[in-house]
Amino acid sequence: MSDVIRTIRGKYPSLTKKQKDIAGYMLEHPDDMCFITLKQLSADNQVSEMTVLNFCSALGYANFNHLKSEFRKYSAQRRMDMENPAGYEGGEGGEGIVSMFTQLCRQQAGAISDYCRMLRAEDYRKAAIMVCKAEKVIVCGRGVGYMLAEYISTRLSMCGIASMSVNTELGERVGSALNFVDGGCLVIPVSFPDYYSVTVKMAQCAKSKGASLLGITDSTRAEISCICDMCLYCPTENRFFPNSLSVPVLAVDFLMTAVSLEKSRGDGTGASEKPDFLKISDGGF
Helix, strand or coil: CCCHHHHHHHHHHHCCHHHHHHHHHHHHCCCHHHCCCHHHHHHHHCCCHHHHHHHHHHHCCCCHHHHHHHHHHHHHHHHHHHHCCCCCCCCCHHHHHHHHHHHHHHHHHHHHHHHHHHCCHHHHHHHHHHHHHCCEEEEEECCHHHHHHHHHHHHHHHCCCCEEEEECCCHHHHHHHHCCCCCCEEEEEEECCCCCHHHHHHHHHHHHCCCEEEEEECCCCCHHHHCCCEEEECCCCCCCCCCCCHHHHHHHHHHHHHHHHHHCCCCCCCCCCCCHHHHHCCCCC
């Protein structure tokens, strides 16, 4: 199976001079390409953003995010090859698939174990206090990020906290939700690769209106990390999927446990009635 590095090398002779400079940068910094923004890449190579987009098209990729997604796949595969230099054991056919499945399950279990071992309880306490102090909570995301946003909103509602989820791919929903953002609002942007730009822009807009921001993302290098007041970090790498929600769902469950404990202290935080803004919730709350 071809990867992004082979693609770049194969197309290299037919590229323009500026495109070859961009290609050289990518070949020298494959790990950086997993996180870099279009603006940053353009600045580092002293070319326009359109030049980079044309470069992506020359390689056969639909857009810049598509290219970054291929670099993340390449990076993940390279790490797995380093961990299993002899490849997956178990023979051909069904036996090989069973062996591969077993190893992937162990990898996921290992990721969960690592996350639990590194868990900082004080971070979850701080996040829970942010949630409980908020007059209303808006959770936003795209793709699997929105799936997690819906789950968070549902769990918050079960805790008696006024909340709604927003799919940032739906411009009307984003605009409607931002009308309710003020200093008493907590916005929880959920941003995983490919770090959808509208999710980031919604967070930026909410911050400019005085809202508190609690991010959920996979890396300190994600753009959302620099915007939020604090973030909970959840690894999402998986060989077959762009993002796995195994660890993020666990992290949300931990957060909801912390929220429940915080509310049980009897501070009277959290809304008892659902405000008008919930009428526009994607989830219909």
